[in-house]
Amino acid sequence: MVRIKLIFLCILCLDVFSVEKVCSESLYAGEEAWLHYLPIKNDTLRQYYISRLGKVCLAGSKFDETIKSELSESLSDMLSFSPCFVTEKAARLCMQIDKKDSSLGEEGFRMENQNGQIRISSFSDAGLLYATYCLIRLVQCHEPLDRLKIKEIPRIDFRMLNHWDDMDGNIERGYAGNSLWKWNELPDVVNKRCWDYARLNASIGINSVVLNNVNADPRFLRTDYLKKIASLADVFRKYHIRVCLSVNFAAPLKPSKTPDVMKAWGGVGSLETANPREPVVQKWWEEKVREIYRLIPDFEGFLVKANSEGMPGPQDYHCTHADGANMLARALKPYGGFVFWRTFVYNPDIDKDRMKRSYKEFYPLDGLFDDNVVLQTKNGPLDFQVIEPPQPLFGAMKYTNMAAELQITQEYTGHSTYMVYLLPFWKRFLSFDTFCAGERARIVDILEGKVYPFPITAIAGVANTGDSLNWTGHHFAQANWFAFGRLAWNAELAEQQITEEWIKSTWGCDSTVVKIIRQMMLPTWKSFLKSSSPYGLGLTVDIETHYRAAFDIRVHKEWKVDSIGIGTDRTNRGSDYVSQYFEPNRSLFNDIKTCPEDLLLCFHFVNWDYKLSSGNSLRHEFLENLKSGVSQADENIALWLSLSGKIDKIRFLEVLYSLCQEKQDAYVFYSEAMSFFREKMKIK
Numbered sequence: 001m002v003r004i005k006l007i008f009l010c011i012l013c014l015d016v017f018s019v020e021k022v023c024s025e026s027l028y029a030g031e032e033a034w035l036h037y038l039p040i041k042n043d044t045l046r047q048y049y050i051s052r053l054g055k056v057c058l059a060g061s062k063f064d065e066t067i068k069s070e071l072s073e074s075l076s077d078m079l080s081f082s083p084c085f086v087t088e089k090a091a092r093l094c095m096q097i098d099k100k101d102s103s104l105g106e107e108g109f110r111m112e113n114q115n116g117q118i119r120i121s122s123f124s125d126a127g128l129l130y131a132t133y134c135l136i137r138l139v140q141c142h143e144p145l146d147r148l149k150i151k152e153i154p155r156i157d158f159r160m161l162n163h164w165d166d167m168d169g170n171i172e173r174g175y176a177g178n179s180l181w182k183w184n185e186l187p188d189v190v191n192k193r194c195w196d197y198a199r200l201n202a203s204i205g206i207n208s209v210v211l212n213n214v215n216a217d218p219r220f221l222r223t224d225y226l227k228k229i230a231s232l233a234d235v236f237r238k239y240h241i242r243v244c245l246s247v248n249f250a251a252p253l254k255p256s257k258t259p260d261v262m263k264a265w266g267g268v269g270s271l272e273t274a275n276p277r278e279p280v281v282q283k284w285w286e287e288k289v290r291e292i293y294r295l296i297p298d299f300e301g302f303l304v305k306a307n308s309e310g311m312p313g314p315q316d317y318h319c320t321h322a323d324g325a326n327m328l329a330r331a332l333k334p335y336g337g338f339v340f341w342r343t344f345v346y347n348p349d350i351d352k353d354r355m356k357r358s359y360k361e362f363y364p365l366d367g368l369f370d371d372n373v374v375l376q377t378k379n380g381p382l383d384f385q386v387i388e389p390p391q392p393l394f395g396a397m398k399y400t401n402m403a404a405e406l407q408i409t410q411e412y413t414g415h416s417t418y419m420v421y422l423l424p425f426w427k428r429f430l431s432f433d434t435f436c437a438g439e440r441a442r443i444v445d446i447l448e449g450k451v452y453p454f455p456i457t458a459i460a461g462v463a464n465t466g467d468s469l470n471w472t473g474h475h476f477a478q479a480n481w482f483a484f485g486r487l488a489w490n491a492e493l494a495e496q497q498i499t500e501e502w503i504k505s506t507w508g509c510d511s512t513v514v515k516i517i518r519q520m521m522l523p524t525w526k527s528f529l530k531s532s533s534p535y536g537l538g539l540t541v542d543i544e545t546h547y548r549a550a551f552d553i554r555v556h557k558e559w560k561v562d563s564i565g566i567g568t569d570r571t572n573r574g575s576d577y578v579s580q581y582f583e584p585n586r587s588l589f590n591d592i593k594t595c596p597e598d599l600l601l602c603f604h605f606v607n608w609d610y611k612l613s614s615g616n617s618l619r620h621e622f623l624e625n626l627k628s629g630v631s632q633a634d635e636n637i638a639l640w641l642s643l644s645g646k647i648d649k650i651r652f653l654e655v656l657y658s659l660c661q662e663k664q665d666a667y668v669f670y671s672e673a674m675s676f677f678r679e680k681m682k683i684k
């Protein structure tokens with residue numbers, strides 16, 4: 001109700017807009033995300049697809065039922081026509097499993113038009129499922145099918161979403177409602193949205209889901225919860241998705257022994273210790289793992305946050321991260337399970353510069369982890385900032401499986417209020433050349449196991465989904481979820497392709513709509529960066545919500561500013577963080593002249609008079625750029641209004657409302673930034 005009122009309020013404030021302009025009658029509110037099957041109105045095109053896809057021969061794979069229902073639903077919505085399922089001879093679209101084509105791996109597929117028949121083949125069942133979604137997307141994007149010659153093989157094995165969902169339904173850093181997992185209803189009822197969630201993930205290639213918060217409540221390991229988890233796993237399995245659990249390292253402890261941080265949670269164990277060297281602890285985990293696999297035979301493994309932000313870990317017993325991870329890995333090994341061990345640690349005793357700490361803790365452990373352990377590492381050394389240089393552990397770790405952890409949920413990037421499209425940032429991170437093994441040792445090459453022969457390749461994204469009707473709070477935040485999946489499938493896909501696929505499959509193929517939406521999305525990360533964390537300054541927001549401006553709290557702790565200049569000296573004259581990189585990156589970051597300008601203040605303390613590449617002084621450009629958040633919102637409001645009448649009513653108004661809210665919040669941020677920095681610059 002409040003929301004509806006706000007929407008109308010926002011319309012009233014905009015006298016340029018009249019409600020009548022929104023002519024669509026649809027009450028659609030974004031619940032289908034990119035699996036939105038708009039009818040194809042052009043009859044020639046519709047007939048074209050019917051003639052190519054009307055008769056389908058399935059392959060007899062374990063996903064036949066899913067494939068059949070996905071094809072039937074999508075084609076009948078888009079073409080007003082239900083495909084028939086026929087024998088190979090009569091088929092225009094024919095699927096098959098080719099056991100000779102092992103080059104396709106477990107998940108790849110080929111799709112070719114052979115003399116008028118579309119043939120899809122794969123080496124194993126999952127490839128056919130992925131091919132089906134690929135084909136549906138081609139139709140959604142109105143692509144021709146006559147010259148099809150597609151071969152797709154995902155380059156990373158584990159393409160994971162991490163949910164930071166708690167047992168009470170709350171989502172840590174979630175901005176889209178409560179958890180999708182309704183623990184009270186499970187295992188008897190799996191709500192319909194979990195099925196749709198699985199479909200959406202499978203359609204972009206996500207094959208693994210961590211259900212619960214890394215700040216893990218040990219009770220998730222209780223038998224009653226494992227049964228609930230098993231019921232979700234049963235649904236996700238139909239879409240080739242395996243489940244994983246975040247576990248608390250101190251789970252074996254009896255409640256009276258658990259550290260304070262866990263007091264609010266119930267216990268699950270009964271031991272006096274969680275020391276990984278103790279046989280009794282190893283046995284506890286072995287038994288727990290055995291119980292899990294009895295209920296969930298394809299269980300993927302554990303994600304662990306240990307000795308980080310108060311969470312317990314092996315260091316509590318004078319053991320290393322490797323000791324802790326290997327103990328869990330050995331319990332999982334007989335069942336083919338994995339440990340995803342996070343490297344997000346920043347113990348202040350390790351180094352004064354927080355950016356150096358994770359590297360200093362983990363680098364000496366390289367080679368000591370078992371082969372079913374993966375070190376899950378945030379993209380940057382700080383904590384999911386709007387921009388950060390890449391974490392130097394990527395490239396440094398030669399003998400340990402490394403996974404990147406990206407943040408889809410917009411913790412530091414404007415929650416679900418701001419439209420901030422993160423794909424450009426992720427692309428830049430993945431294509432960063434570490435030079436760890438000469439040229440072309442980009443982070444993506446490392447993740448794909450091309451630089452060092454990692455037996456396991458993985459990438460994780462911290463999910464931005466919740467139970468809000470449109471899944472992600474802001475309609476445009478769906479694009480970040482989509483882009484993460486597509487990148488995880490193939491990081492070489494062009495920004496333009498991913499973006500257009502999302503726009504067309506979510507909003508339709510009208511060329512004006514596609515053009516305007518693309519124009520709105522693409523600059524948003526840069527403009528947000530310039531106004532909220534200029535030149536890579538780093539933490540600028542309040543400690544609790546990570547949303548509001550809080551320069552006065554962050555200054556002197558996270559970075560320095562005075563009338564002379566601003567930033568943090570991490571060069572070899574300062575904290576020497578730069579030396580964690582390989583050459584030539586080390587020298588590049590070390591030298592103010594070659595350091596990328598959008599990371600300048602992360603590596604250097606820079607004089608306000610310093611001349612930037614534009615010829616302007618830092619002082620001038622810094623203040624100018626602070627406006628970019630507000631001007632981006634203004635531009636996007638105007639662009640969005642130009643689509644009035646072309647977008648369905650509810651989504652149109654909800655996006656408009658978000659943009660107005662964004663403008664308001666961006667203005668508050670801007671005003672505070674201006675007064676803080678002008679005062680520091682001693683500008684009257």
Ligand code: GCU
Pocket residue numbers: 172173214215305309344383411
């Ligand atoms: C950030 C975030 C926490 C989260 C932590 C993590 O610090 O604010 O909410 O628990 O990252 O990644 O573990």
